[in-house]
Amino acid sequence: MVANTLSNDGPGGPTDAAAVRKAKRFILLVAVISALGGALFGYDTGVISGALLFMTPQFGLTPFLEGLVTSALLIGAAAGALFGGRIADRAGRRPLLIGTAVVFVVGTLGSALTPDVPILVLSRVVLGIAVGAASVVVPLYISEMAPAHVRGSLVTFNGLMIVTGQLAAYIVNALLAEAGAWRWMLGLATIPAVLLGVGMVFLPDSPRWYASKDRFDEARGVLHRGRSHDEAERELAQITTANEQESAARGWRELRSRWLRRLFFIGIGLAVVQQITGVNTIIYFAPMLLTQTGLGEVASIVATISIGVISVLAALVGLLLMDRVGRRPLLITGQVGVTGCLVLLGLAFLLPAGATWVSYLTLGLMVVYMAFQQSSVSTVTWLMITELFPLKIRGFAMGIAVLVLWLTNFVVALVFPPMVATLGGSATFWVFAALGVGSLVFSVRLVPETKGRSLEELEADMRLRYA
Numbered sequence: 001m002v003a004n005t006l007s008n009d010g011p012g013g014p015t016d017a018a019a020v021r022k023a024k025r026f027i028l029l030v031a032v033i034s035a036l037g038g039a040l041f042g043y044d045t046g047v048i049s050g051a052l053l054f055m056t057p058q059f060g061l062t063p064f065l066e067g068l069v070t071s072a073l074l075i076g077a078a079a080g081a082l083f084g085g086r087i088a089d090r091a092g093r094r095p096l097l098i099g100t101a102v103v104f105v106v107g108t109l110g111s112a113l114t115p116d117v118p119i120l121v122l123s124r125v126v127l128g129i130a131v132g133a134a135s136v137v138v139p140l141y142i143s144e145m146a147p148a149h150v151r152g153s154l155v156t157f158n159g160l161m162i163v164t165g166q167l168a169a170y171i172v173n174a175l176l177a178e179a180g181a182w183r184w185m186l187g188l189a190t191i192p193a194v195l196l197g198v199g200m201v202f203l204p205d206s207p208r209w210y211a212s213k214d215r216f217d218e219a220r221g222v223l224h225r226g227r228s229h230d231e232a233e234r235e236l237a238q239i240t241t242a243n244e245q246e247s248a249a250r251g252w253r254e255l256r257s258r259w260l261r262r263l264f265f266i267g268i269g270l271a272v273v274q275q276i277t278g279v280n281t282i283i284y285f286a287p288m289l290l291t292q293t294g295l296g297e298v299a300s301i302v303a304t305i306s307i308g309v310i311s312v313l314a315a316l317v318g319l320l321l322m323d324r325v326g327r328r329p330l331l332i333t334g335q336v337g338v339t340g341c342l343v344l345l346g347l348a349f350l351l352p353a354g355a356t357w358v359s360y361l362t363l364g365l366m367v368v369y370m371a372f373q374q375s376s377v378s379t380v381t382w383l384m385i386t387e388l389f390p391l392k393i394r395g396f397a398m399g400i401a402v403l404v405l406w407l408t409n410f411v412v413a414l415v416f417p418p419m420v421a422t423l424g425g426s427a428t429f430w431v432f433a434a435l436g437v438g439s440l441v442f443s444v445r446l447v448p449e450t451k452g453r454s455l456e457e458l459e460a461d462m463r464l465r466y467a
Contacts, residue, residue: 019228027226030145031154033199035161036192037097037134040104042165043189044073044131045280046308049287050173050301051182058182059117063417070285072121074410076107076128077135078403084133085399089212093141093395094205096133101197103130105190112187128406130193135382136402140395143386144206147227147235148454152322152383159379160315165192166283167308170301177301208391208455211239238456242391259466263388264397266446271405273439274381277338278432279373280409281416282307282366288417289425293362294354303363310367314375326451327380331443334376339436341369342429349425381405387450390459 048070055061061069080100088096107127114120139155146154169185176185210219219239223232282289286307290300321330345365351358389397419428448465450458 023226023228027146027150027154030203030226031142031157033196033203034097034138034141035158036196036199037100037138038158038161039165039168039192040189040196041131041134041138042162042167043169043192044104044108044127044165046166046169046283047173047185047189048073049283049285049304050170050177051185053177053287053291053297053301054180054182055120059120061117063421065117066288067414067417069117069120069124071410071413072124073128073131074406074413076125076130077132077406078128078410080129080132080134081136081402081406082132082399084136085395085397085402087133087395088137088140088209088399089393089395092205092209093137093144094200094203096137097141097200098197100130100133100137101193101200103127103133104193104196108187108189108193112183132402132406135406136395136398139382139386140398141206143383143455144208144394145222145226147231148452148457150323151387151455152327152451153319155383155386156315156319156322156379159374159382160312160319163308163311163315163374167305167312170305170308174302174305177298207236208239208394211236211243212391216240235454235456238454239391242456242459259463260390260393262466263462264400266448267385267388267397267401268404269442269446270381270384271401272408273335273442274378275405275408275412276432276439277335277342277373277377277436278412278416278429279370279378280413281432282370285416286363286366289366289420290359290363292353292420292425293349293359294356295359303359306363306367307370311370311374314371314373315379318375318379321375322379322383323451326449327384328443328447328449330376331380331447332440334372334380335436335440335443337372338369338377339433339440341365341372342433342436345369346426346429346433349429384447384450387455387458388462390462391455 052061052066052070055069056066059065084096084100103126107123107125107130110123111120111127114123139158142158143151143155172185172188176182204218204222204225207219207222210216210222216236220232220236223236226232227235286304287297287300290303291297295303318330345362348358348362348365351361385398385401386394416428419431423431448462453461
C-alpha cells in the first residue's frame, strides 16, 4: 500500500525508472523500520486490556489500582514526550530512536517479570518513557524524511503500525487468555524492540536535523537518496532558506512570536482533541466494559480483536485519503461520527445487562467508534503535529504537544474506571460526547489545512497567516 503511494511521483519527482525504484525503496525502508516504534507504541498500550483481567485477581487490584497500573505507562509517556522532543532537537532523531529501543526492552522485561504491584507500576513508567519518546520522534523522523507529495501517507503509515500493534496485542491476548499467561502477553514486545534498534543503526538522520546543525553536505546526501537530483537540490534550498530565517533561540523563548503562539495553541488543542473523547478507554478497558454487559472474560478478550481489525482497516482508509481529501475534512467528519457513537454507547448501557445481543450491540458501537477515530481523528492529529511547527523548535514543540496528549490520556485512563463505577457507563459516555462537541467546534474554527506542501512552504504560509 505504501509502495503504491510512493510510486505516484509528484511534480519534480524522479523521472528515470531506476531512480524512482531506488528512491522508493529507500523511503519505504525508512518508514517501515522507524514505524516499528509505532507498532511498539500500539502493542504496549493495547496489551494491557487483556493482561489486566488476569493481573487483577493475582495482585488483588482495586478499581483505583487498575487505573494506576494502566495509567502508569502514560505518566512515563508524558515524560518521554517532553524530554524526547528536546533530545531529538539536540542529539538527533536517529540516536533517540536507537535509545528508545533499548528502553523498550528494559521496560518490557521489567513488566513481564514483575513480582509485585510496585515493580509493575515502575516498569510500566519506564516502558511509558519509551512509548512517549517514540510517539514524538517516529512521526517527526518520517515527516522530515518523506517527500511532500507522500508525507501524509507515510506519517499515516506510522498510525497504521500503531493500530497494527494494538491488533497484534489483542490477538496475543486471545491466544494466551485460556492459560492466563499475562506475563507472556507483555514480554513478547521485546521482539519488535530489538528489530527497531538494529534497523535504525543502518539509517541516517533526517536532512532537516542535519541542516539545523549546519551539516548541509549530509543533508544533501540524504535528500538525494530519496529524491531526484533536481528535487533534492530544490528542497535543500528551501531548508537552507528556512534555517537562515530562524533565530538561534530555542524552546519557550520562541513563543514571543505571535504566529508561533497561535500554532502552539493549535497543536496542543489537537493533542487534547485526540484524547478527550475517550479513545484509549476503549483500547484499555473494552474487555472490562464488555464483561459488564454480561459477556464472559475470555469471550470479551476474543471479541476485542474486532476492535483491532477495524482500527487497522480504518487506518488504511486514512492512509489512502490523507493526501487526496486533505487533513481538515477528514478530521471534522471523524469528530461528527465519534460524537454520534458516544451518544449511542451511552444509550446502550441503559439496556439490561446479561443479554447476548446487548453485549454485541455495545461491541458494534465500539467498532464503529474506532472506525471514525482511527481513519480520521487519530491519524490527522499525529500527522498535523509534525507539520505545524518550524524546524528550529519542531522537536521541542512536538514534545510539548505530545506531552499534553499523554497527560490527557493519563487523566482519562485514571478516572475512567471510578467514573464507570460511580456514574455508570451511560453518563460516562455522554460526558465524552459533550467533550466531542467542544472538539468539533475547535476544529471547525481553528484548524488549518496542511495538505500538499513542503514543510518549509507550510512554515512560510503559517508565518504570514498568523503574523
